[in-house]
Amino acid sequence: MFRVMLIDDEKPTRLLLRNSIDWASLDLEVVGEAGSGIEAINKIDELRPHIAFVDICMPFMDGIEFSKIAISRYPNLKIIVLTAFDEFEYARQCVGMPVCGYILKPIVRAEIYEILKKIRQSMRDTDKESEDYNEIEPTTISKIAKYVEKNYTDSSLNLTSIAQMFGFNPSYLSRRFKSEVGNSFIEHLTECRMKKAMILAKENRKMFATATAVGIPDPNYFGRCFKKYTGISYSEYCKHHQVHFDSNNY
Amino acid sequence: MSILKKTAESKLSAQSLKRKTWQFFMLVLAILFIIFITTYTVFLARAAVENEISSSEIAMTGLSKNMKAIFDRYNDMSRQIMLNTDVIKFLRSSEQPNSYITTNAKHGIISAATIYSFVDSVYVYRLDGDYVRTGAGIMLINNKLRNSPEWNAPLQEAKGGNIVMVNGGGAFHKEIGTPLISMARYIYDIDSQEMTGLLVINLTASVLNSAMKDQGTSDRALCFFDQQGNVLWGDETLKSSFRQQFVGNGFHWEETNEGAQRMILSAYSTDDIPIVQVSASPVLVTGLKSPEAVWIAVILMLAAIITVFSSGVFISGNIARPIDQLTDAIEDTKSEGLLQEIKLSLPNNEIKRLAESYNSMIVHINQLIIQLIDKEKSVQKAEIRILHEQIKPHFLYNSLETISYMALQSNAPKVHDALETLGSFYRNFLSKGSRDIPLRNEILIVKDYLALQKLRYGDSFDDEYVLDENAMDTMIPKLMLQPLVENSLYHGVRLKGEKGIIRISTLKKADGVHILVYDTGVGMTQYQINEVLSSVSSDDNALKSFGLKGTIERIRYYCNYRETILIRSDPGEFTEIEIIFPNQR
Numbered sequence: 001m002f003r004v005m006l007i008d009d010e011k012p013t014r015l016l017l018r019n020s021i022d023w024a025s026l027d028l029e030v031v032g033e034a035g036s037g038i039e040a041i042n043k044i045d046e047l048r049p050h051i052a053f054v055d056i057c058m059p060f061m062d063g064i065e066f067s068k069i070a071i072s073r074y075p076n077l078k079i080i081v082l083t084a085f086d087e088f089e090y091a092r093q094c095v096g097m098p099v100c101g102y103i104l105k106p107i108v109r110a111e112i113y114e115i116l117k118k119i120r121q122s123m124r125d126t127d128k129e130s131e132d133y134n135e136i137e138p139t140t141i142s143k144i145a146k147y148v149e150k151n152y153t154d155s156s157l158n159l160t161s162i163a164q165m166f167g168f169n170p171s172y173l174s175r176r177f178k179s180e181v182g183n184s185f186i187e188h189l190t191e192c193r194m195k196k197a198m199i200l201a202k203e204n205r206k207m208f209a210t211a212t213a214v215g216i217p218d219p220n221y222f223g224r225c226f227k228k229y230t231g232i233s234y235s236e237y238c239k240h241h242q243v244h245f246d247s248n249n250y
Numbered sequence: 251m252s253i254l255k256k257t258a259e260s261k262l263s264a265q266s267l268k269r270k271t272w273q274f275f276m277l278v279l280a281i282l283f284i285i286f287i288t289t290y291t292v293f294l295a296r297a298a299v300e301n302e303i304s305s306s307e308i309a310m311t312g313l314s315k316n317m318k319a320i321f322d323r324y325n326d327m328s329r330q331i332m333l334n335t336d337v338i339k340f341l342r343s344s345e346q347p348n349s350y351i352t353t354n355a356k357h358g359i360i361s362a363a364t365i366y367s368f369v370d371s372v373y374v375y376r377l378d379g380d381y382v383r384t385g386a387g388i389m390l391i392n393n394k395l396r397n398s399p400e401w402n403a404p405l406q407e408a409k410g411g412n413i414v415m416v417n418g419g420g421a422f423h424k425e426i427g428t429p430l431i432s433m434a435r436y437i438y439d440i441d442s443q444e445m446t447g448l449l450v451i452n453l454t455a456s457v458l459n460s461a462m463k464d465q466g467t468s469d470r471a472l473c474f475f476d477q478q479g480n481v482l483w484g485d486e487t488l489k490s491s492f493r494q495q496f497v498g499n500g501f502h503w504e505e506t507n508e509g510a511q512r513m514i515l516s517a518y519s520t521d522d523i524p525i526v527q528v529s530a531s532p533v534l535v536t537g538l539k540s541p542e543a544v545w546i547a548v549i550l551m552l553a554a555i556i557t558v559f560s561s562g563v564f565i566s567g568n569i570a571r572p573i574d575q576l577t578d579a580i581e582d583t584k585s586e587g588l589l590q591e592i593k594l595s596l597p598n599n600e601i602k603r604l605a606e607s608y609n610s611m612i613v614h615i616n617q618l619i620i621q622l623i624d625k626e627k628s629v630q631k632a633e634i635r636i637l638h639e640q641i642k643p644h645f646l647y648n649s650l651e652t653i654s655y656m657a658l659q660s661n662a663p664k665v666h667d668a669l670e671t672l673g674s675f676y677r678n679f680l681s682k683g684s685r686d687i688p689l690r691n692e693i694l695i696v697k698d699y700l701a702l703q704k705l706r707y708g709d710s711f712d713d714e715y716v717l718d719e720n721a722m723d724t725m726i727p728k729l730m731l732q733p734l735v736e737n738s739l740y741h742g743v744r745l746k747g748e749k750g751i752i753r754i755s756t757l758k759k760a761d762g763v764h765i766l767v768y769d770t771g772v773g774m775t776q777y778q779i780n781e782v783l784s785s786v787s788s789d790d791n792a793l794k795s796f797g798l799k800g801t802i803e804r805i806r807y808y809c810n811y812r813e814t815i816l817i818r819s820d821p822g823e824f825t826e827i828e829i830i831f832p833n834q835r
Contacts (some may be wrong), residue, residue, distance in 0.1 A: 012652035019658050020666065084644055106647040106654075106673030 002123060003031040005049035007040040007066065008082060009058045013107070017053060020109055026116050037061025038155065039221035041069060045159035045170060046186055051078045051119060053103070060218040067099065073160040073170070078119050082107070140166065141180040144173075145188060152192040155215040159185045194229040197222075202241045207234045268570040275562045282554050290547060291535075295512075298535045299505065302514045306529055307501050309470060310518035313527050316461035321523070324433055325412050327366050328449055331374070332437050334358035341376055341437060341446040355382045368457035370430055373422075374437070375448040385452070388425035396421040405448075410438050414523045416476040422452055429455045429482050431525070458483040458525075470531040477524050488528050491515055496526050506530075572601045580608065588616045634685075643680055647673060671701045681728055689756060689763070690722040692731045696754060699732055703739060711743045714753040721758040724831060726765075727808050733801040734767045734827055741798075742771020742825050762832045773821040783817065805829055 004023065006014045014033045023030055032047040034040035038060050040052075052070065056063040067079050084105045101115040144162055151157055162185070163170035177185045193214040200210040211222035226234045331337055336358030340351050347355075355374065359382065363369050371385025379393075395401050401421060404413050417423055418432040430452040437447040458474050462484070473484030479492040496502055496517035503516040512533040519526040575594060583590040591609040596602040650673040657665035675698035678691050693715065700713045735752060743750035755766040774782070782799055802815055809832060816828040 010648055010651065012648070012655045016651050016655040016658065019655070084647055104677055106650045106670070106677060108670055108674045 001027055001029045002050040002120075003048060004028050005032050005034065005040070005044065005047050005052045006030060007034045007037070007052060007058070007063070008055040009035050010055070011035070013055070013082070013105070017107065017112075021112060021116075026113075026120055028116070028120075035220055036218040037063065037066035038216060038218040039224075040066055041158060042186060042190075042216075042221070044070060044073070045174065046184065048074075048171065049077065050123065051080065051116075053080050053082055056081055056083045078123070080115060080119075138180055141177055144177065144185075145181055148185075148189050149192050152189055152196070153213065153215045155217055157189065157215065190225055190229065194226060197226060197234075198230065198237070201234060201238050204238060210234070268566055271565050271570065272562055275558045279555060279558050282558070283551065286547070286551060286554070290543075294535050294543075295533070298533045299512070299514065302531055302533045303503050303516070306470075306503060306514050306516035306531060309529060309531075310501055310516055310527055313461055313472070313529075314518055314520065314523075316463075317458065317523065317525065317527075320457060320461055321412070321414055321433065324366065324369075324451060324453065327363060327369075328412060328433060328435060328451055330362040331359050331372065331449060331451075333440075334362050337362075337374060337382075338440075340374070340382060342439070347376075347380060352382050356384060359384050363451075368453050368460075370424070370452040370454045372452070373448075373450040375450075377445070377447060389452075390423040390425055391418075392421045392423075395419075405434060405436050408435065410436050414525070416482065416524055418450055418452065422450065429476070429480065431455060431457060431482070455483040469534075470529050472527070472529050475526040475528060477519075477526065482525065484528075488530055491528055491530060492526070493517070496528065505533075508532075568597070568599075569601070572596055576601060576605055576608075579605070583612065588619060643676070646676060650676075668702070668705055671698050674698050675702060679729070685728060686725040687728045688722065689724045689726050689765070692726055692728065693717065693722070693754065693756075695729070695732050696735050699735065700739075700752065707744070709749065711739065711750045711752055714751060716753065716755040718757045721756040721763045721765075724758075724763045726831060727804060730801060730805060730808075730829075731765065731767070733797045734829075737798045737801075738767055738769035738771060738825065738827075742769040742773070745772045746770075762830050765829045765831070766826060768824060768826045770824050773823055773825050774817065774819040775821055779817045779819060783815065 006017050008014050008017075014035075018030050018033070028051070031049060032043055034043055036058050040054075041061070044052075054063040054067055058066075063081060067081075070077055070079070078100045080101045080103055081099050082103050082105060100119050103111060103115065144166060147162070148157065159174055160170045163173045166173075174185055177183075177188070181188055183191065193216060196214045197210050200213060205213070207223065208219045211217060211219045214222070216222040216225060223234055226237070230237055232240070334355075336351075336354040340347055340355035343351055359372050359374065363372055363384065369385070370387070371383060371389060373381055373383045375381040383389075396418075401419055412433045412435045413419075415432045415434060417430050418434065422430060422432060424430060431454075432450055432452050434448065434450045436445050437449050438444065439446045455474070462472055471485040471488055473486070473488040473491075474482040475492050475496075476482055477497050479494070481489050496519055498519055498521050499517070500520065501516065501518050503514055506513045506515050513530050514533060515528070515530050517526060517528045576592070576596070579592045579594045583592060589612045591612050592605050594605060596605055650669050654666050654669045654673075657663070657669060675695060678687075678695045678698065681687050681691065697713070697715070700711075704711070704713075731754070735754070738752050743752060750770040751768075753766075753768040755764075755768065757764040757766070782802065805815060814830045814832070816830075817825070818828070819825040
């Protein structure tokens with residue numbers, strides 16, 4: 001099974017793609033979705049997709065910027081660009097980038113099958129997993145954890161950039177990180193950010209301001225992360241702690 | 251049509267310029283002729299008047315000389331009387347002369363006077379008043395006047411010379427009233443030189459007739475007056491023409507009119523003879539029409555005609571004809587597309603400058619045309635963009651996908667299929683607003699269109715495609731094929747009421763790409779085919795078959811109006827529309 005990631009700010013498009021295509025017949029599996037380039041960048045290290053459907057026009061980080069970063073980390077990643085006709089100027093910027101195909105919106109299944117078949121033929125089963133391991137000292141892992149705790153407000157911080165910075169294979173780093181720290185790298189990073197976010201929420205900061213301050217400039221994605229971490233939405237959390245804060249005052 | 255008409259009009263006006271020029275020259279010629287004739291006549295008349303005046307003067311002085319010659323002759327007669335011995339005896343006798351002496355003296359006078367005619371009477375007075383006389387008739391003599399110093403003064407002054415008088419200066423009158431011309435002189439003795447008497451010779455006025463004899467047979471009327479204006483002799487019709495200022499004034503003339511005839515009235519009188527000559531003669535031009543004058547007139551006239559004619563030729567050759575050429579050249583510039591500049595070799599003058607300024611105007615007009623076209627194009631582009639904006643494809647596409655997912659969730663795969671087809675149709679249909687698309691995409695539009703129409707009309711038709719892969723990348727104007735297919739569906743297959751076939755074929759051939767739309771519908775009559783293919787649209791049918799007709803117009807425009815559309819049909823069986831896209835586009 002090859003892994004597929006769907007990145008589009010339109011949820012119906014993601015859902016339609018996920019549900020209208022018979023992925024299994026092509027030996028494919030949709031392993032995750034992202035509603036923005038930022039979210040996708042944060043998730044990509046965990047999901048490790050072989051194929052990514054990327055919408056060109058997205059807020060906070062458009063498909064092109066995402067593709068550039070993603071390709072720099074995963075040179076073998078197959079990117080299929082989703083675009084409407086009048087975004088052709090965007091699409092033209094993809095020229096020179098290893099983009100495997102364009103799908104025009106609204107999507108037509110026949111066209112997707114056609115492109116996927118073409119891509120599948122160029123992939124080999126051996127591409128599924130190919131990793132080599134470098135030894136990583138436990139002290140290095142704790143160093144990395146510290147670095148993350150210090151620099152989590154940097155929105156470009158992620159597993160791959162850290163791995164490159166310290167000279168390790170990202171996948172291996174991810175596994176070693178988890179076994180050493182107990183949390184995965186992204187969980188650790190998100191935790192750092194959420195802790196800071198909770199502090200800011202208590203100060204009654206607006207969500208989008210908090211999102212930017214903690215290094216997740218996409219407030220939608222931030223909202224999802226916050227809810228997942230705290231169990232309640234940011235606004236509820238604010239309300240709750242506002243009252244508490246006020247009662248403390250009196 | 252209108253261009254031809256204008257050409258004819260412009261040629262007409264050019265001709266009329268030519269004709270006007272000629273008319274103008276003819277007019278000038280006529281005026282010139284009239285002026286010439288008038289001037290000639292006036293000069294001629296003036297010359298005739300002058301001629302007549304001078305001839306009158308000659309005549310009058312001639313007459314005067316004749317008259318003097320006559321009086322000289324009678325002067326001789328008076329001398330013979332004075333020298334007659336019997337007359338001298340009568341004058342010398344100291345006492346009262348006896349009848350013998352008197353009779354002798356009388357015979358002496360008669361013998362001296364006998365060879366002279368027109369002598370009415372001769373009187374010879376002695377100082378004592380005694381006298382002899384000859385002549386018949388009763389003479390009334392005023393002796394008191396005759397003896398008065400006033401009467402005698404001129405005679406004393408003449409010292410024996412003759413004095414000419416009328417009616418003896420008033421002293422002698424014929425009883426019957428006929429006028430007399432008198433010559434009177436004192437008589438002096440030859441020996442003693444003492445004054446011895448007075449001689450008076452009375453002549454009848456008809457003596458003047460002999461003076462007129464030399465005047466020939468001209469139209470001149472002549473008359474002699476005394477100083478009081480009484481007619482002595484001559485033409486009585488001139489009686490009223492006497493003026494007091496004629497008297498003693500030498501030659502005098504004035505111009506008069508007698509009816510239409512111009513006359514010269516002239517008079518002559520001298521101090522020594524108390525007779526006024528008056529003449530009237532008509533001014534005659536005929537006498538001056540010499541052959542030379544006529545020749546000069548003719549030559550001058552010919553010169554004028556040649557001058558005018560040659561300037562006419564010059565003007566028509568240098569102005570009218572080049573303008574004609576210019577007009578034709580300007581007509582030619584209108585041939586097609588942008589206006590062409592005139593390429594015509596013209597003489598380097600105003601007309602050439604006219605052509606040059608026309609050319610510069612053409613350049614300017616062409617610039618304006620190009621500007622207009624560019625403007626129109628950009629306006630059209632903007633309008634297409636606005637239309638495209640209004641459709642908001644993003645919104646449409648996202649809505650379609652959302653609804654598609656809803657259909658999928660509701661387990662309605664057919665709805666999903668339909669929505670997918672609709673989305674695909676609109677994607678190609680809008681094509682980001684571009685005008686030309688590959689034939690491949692147009693075929694996709696048609697496929698989606700027919701797929702959607704099948705959803706509406708069920709199994710009422712089948713669509714077939716016979717496609718030549720070599721032709722599929724040809725660029726064609728967007729939505730060129732779809733209206734033809736729509737026409738086949740609505741005006742062909744659907745009207746028949748039974749299941750039909752719509753077949754799209756493409757084929758690349760040497761002369762271009764052929765696209766055929768075939769349907770087994772109701773077909774078209776030849777009249778309908780002609781109606782649809784005719785470029786002129788009657789308003790009634792224009793609305794009905796706008797889709798087909800408008801599309802045909804678009805294709806014709808795209809292919810530069812070459813004959814690129816064929817319609818074949820068998821009414822009730824099939825219709826086939828064939829479009830040929832030439833290679834170069």
